[in-house]
Amino acid sequence: MIDAESLAPLALFADLEPPQLHELAMTLDEERYPRDARILRQGMSGNAFHVILSGEASVRIDGSERARLVPGEFFGEVSILLGEPPTADVVAATEELRCAVLAGADFRALLLRHPSVLYRVLQTEARRLRNANRWQG
DSSP: OOHHHTTTSSSGHHHGGHHHHHHHHHOOOEEEEEEEEEEEBBBTTTEEEEEEEEEEEEEEEEEEEEEEEETTTTHHHHHHHHHOOOOEEEEEOOSSEEHHHHHHHHHHHHHHHHHHHHHHHHHHHHHHHHHHHHHEE
């Protein structure tokens, strides 16, 4: 379980009131990954939503780093939303990567229960799509 104080400073949860943060914290697990641990496997496995609490993660497609995720950023949502395997590996890039983790089956309920979180996830997806289009062009 995560403590609500760990979630409060994260932009993703900035609009939640303390009771909502506490309720959310009760649904999350904390996971710690050592450097080079592969959390999501491209084309294979990944059915959880991860929010980075500390450390950094590398997003790699076919072995090439495409992005670096830092505290407050998240991953795993696309696989859950589409019901498809991840399109990238996500690998711990620092000595320790600490994440709040929500089971994929609970992700939809989180978004529906907290529209402000849904909105922030959509904003992030829009930024990522824009950046991907710039990178390809």
